[in-house]
Amino acid sequence: MHPDVAKLVDAGRIPKPVGERLSQLAPGNFCLHKSFGAGKVIDWDLPGKKVTIDFERSSGQVMELQFAFQKTEWIPTDDFRAKKIEQLEELRTLAKKDPVELIVHLLQSHGGSMTGEALEKQISGAVVAEANFKKWWDSSKKALKESRRVVVPQKRTEALVLRDGDRTPAEALVADFEAARDIKGMIKALEAIAADIGAFENEVDALKRLLHDIDEGAKKAARVQLGQALQLVAARDEVIGSSKALELDPTAVRLSDLILTADSSKLADEAGTLPSGRQRAIY
Structure with a gap:
């Protein structure tokens, strides 16, 4: 729990579960928003009940804390979507050197499965140049099948599934x-x-x-x-x-x-x- 929030909990001003959720919105943490995508919390104003988040699709977004509670979801710093914000160049390098590991990491960040369409949205443009994505994906699918770490479906609308290691x-x-x-x-x-x-x-x-x-x-x-x-x-x-x-x-x-x-x-x-x-x- 964030130290500033712990003081509020200790003083009885907010319940512990609220404090734990509030701590997820502390500066430096990452979250997801349905419309804005992944974001990093830049600042917060606890007395003013506001938080500022740099989202993928909306930089410097100021939200009421209550709204952020309801409309965002916390993600860990090692989540693929968080790394797209903080460590994008590392992901781009990994896409070239070890595409299987990149895709495994992406699937791990999505509960172990996602459709080919959803995968393309996460990688094309940001991690792999849009013009090169099809060629990259064709070779990556072959490598995935050879690795046997992922079940690769025939259709883009069906889910890739991470296998039990x-x-x-x-x-x-x-x-x-x-x-x-x-x-x-x-x-x-x-x-x-x-x-x-x-x-x-x-x-x-x-x-x-x-x-x-x-x-x-x-x-x-x-x-x-x-x-x-x-x-x-x-x-x-x-x-x-x-x-x-x-x-x-x-x-x-x-x-x-x-x-x-x-x-x-x-x-x-x-x-x-x-x-x-x-x-x-x-x-």
Whole structure:
């Protein structure tokens, strides 16, 4: 608690919880405002019940203390948004040298997840030049996936999620599959698993858990998205084929099952959209 505020609490002029909140608005602290963005408290006038804050989008903003209580949220000095105010050059350097660490720090400051759109708003312009952002983000996404520290979605409107640091590489790959929101995401996750099958050398059970989920997903997709169902089963077969410890369960859905039950004209159209390697698996 700030010393000036502690005196008010000790004198019984304000309750302790109010004093703790008031101390968050002491000069040198950082806060967030819905419209003005992040800000640093520059000065306060306790007798006059006013506080002055330099916000990102409104420098020298003078507020009534009661209004600041209600409309701002305290953030720690190591929060990404606070560092944009005090240590912007350090963030810019980090964006060049270690974009994965920069993004992990950003996610940590947002409770472990945020959408790609929200990430762009935080970084583009201030930390990475707007003209360079797309190129930077494309290379950063690749590095994020390789690091396995973050679940990277296909769409900008979906959330990037910071992984539990205690997960093994195999657990991280399985988590990507489990986090997939649609068949396309499941296919991408299976492709990543097949490409890094060595990570499962001592964790085959983690892969076996996926097989039932793949079966269920393929059955549902076959009714309305035959092409994606075919791709999903083909991707599963690629994973099984890349691991000596896995084999297809006798009751599992097979490509032949989907082909035999599909409308022939629909099958031709859907199969024609598949990658050539998977077309060969079907034909």
